[in-house]
Each structure stands twice: as C-alpha cells, then as structure tokens.
Amino acid sequence: MIEELVRRTRTVRRFEEKKAVEAPLLRGLVDLARLGGSARNAQALKYMIVTEEALRGRLFPLLGWAGYLRDWPGPGPGERPSAYIVCLLDATLARGPETEVHFDLGIATQNLLLGAATHGLFGCRIGAFSPDKVRRLLGLEDRFKVLLVLALGYPAETVVLEEVGPDGDIRYWHDEQGVHHVPKRPLADMLVDPPAA
Numbered sequence: 001m002i003e004e005l006v007r008r009t010r011t012v013r014r015f016e017e018k019k020a021v022e023a024p025l026l027r028g029l030v031d032l033a034r035l036g037g038s039a040r041n042a043q044a045l046k047y048m049i050v051t052e053e054a055l056r057g058r059l060f061p062l063l064g065w066a067g068y069l070r071d072w073p074g075p076g077p078g079e080r081p082s083a084y085i086v087c088l089l090d091a092t093l094a095r096g097p098e099t100e101v102h103f104d105l106g107i108a109t110q111n112l113l114l115g116a117a118t119h120g121l122f123g124c125r126i127g128a129f130s131p132d133k134v135r136r137l138l139g140l141e142d143r144f145k146v147l148l149v150l151a152l153g154y155p156a157e158t159v160v161l162e163e164v165g166p167d168g169d170i171r172y173w174h175d176e177q178g179v180h181h182v183p184k185r186p187l188a189d190m191l192v193d194p195p196a197a
C-alpha cells in the first residue's frame, strides 16, 4: 500500500485549473507537513496557502517550470495550479544551520504530497523562483524566508515512471501524446556494497 502510494505520488505540472481545492483539505495537508520529523524539533517551517485567483495569477509568472522541457513554457491558461502552499522559514524559530531546515522541508513536503495524492490531488515542488520577488508579492515580514513553492491541483496530465536507460539520461520528457515520462535509476544501481567481511 505504501509502495503504491509512493509510486503514484508523482510531480504533476498541468492541472484542471477551474477545479478549486477546498480550504479544509489544504489545511489538512499542512497538518501532515507539520507532523514530520524536524532537526532539533525546531519546527521552523511555516506555510502560506494561496488560492485567491488574482494572487495566483501574480505568483505564477515568478515560477520556473520543468527546466528539462526546453520547448514547453509551463502550464498554459486553464491548466495552471488552483492552489499554492508557500513554504517559509521563520528565522525566529530556527536553530542550527539552515541545511537542517532543508531536511525538514523534504520530509514535510513529502508528507504533504503523499497525503494530497490520497485525495487525488497532485503537485510540483518549485525551487526555481526569485525569493525576493515572491516575498514582496506575498508581503512577508522580514523574519520569513521563502524556501519552496508547492503548486497543487487536480491533474490534467498523465505521468509515468520508467527506468533510466544505458545512456544514463535522467531528464524527464514529454511524448507525442503529452504523457510525461520520469526516468528513475534502477534499484540495483542505488545499492552500494558493504566491505567484504
């Protein structure tokens, strides 16, 4: 069951934009994020839920989509995310080096995206943006640093996993039908042998 959920929880970048994501569902996903492991149990991550149409419209152009798909500028009108969860570091709560917060962020967003998938909701972590532009748009206080933007919505594309081929190319790609292919390295390639006894 966990394997099926992990396999299904893929990055999706085209959505049914008109299909709104209900506020209680989004709050519930943040609840899953907040329950994740946290270095020093600092819990310095905070989350801003953005669903309002005009604000979504101003956030969208600040985000970078699918760098490997050179001929695809990102989701078009009608297929853009219907919600965002902006992941913030609250500097007043931080302890230790910021790298630790990035571990927390991975755990929190994976909890969130796994939970989302159980509701048929998918998304994309977006790290390609100018933090200053996003913080200004969102009117954030100085104590907040924008770490990651999660784009969310009900999917309007098919994503399939495949195995990385012998050429070692890890770039995702779109086929002629618009299906998004994500190469993953085979399990055998990920295992490192311990020293002989």
Ligand SMILES: Cc1cc2nc3c(=O)[nH]c(=O)nc-3n(C[C@H](O)[C@H](O)[C@H](O)COP(=O)(O)O)c2cc1C
Pocket (backbone or CB within 6 Å): 009, 010, 011, 012, 013, 064, 065, 066, 067, 124, 125, 126, 127, 128, 129, 172, 182
């Ligand atoms: C930390 C992080 C940052 C990412 N930033 C972006 C991004 O800026 N734009 C984007 O389109 N995808 C982004 N992604 C999504 C990855 O491209 C995606 O995870 C990868 O292609 C593998 O697909 P999968 O998530 O379905 O396994 C990011 C993923 C992670 C984990």
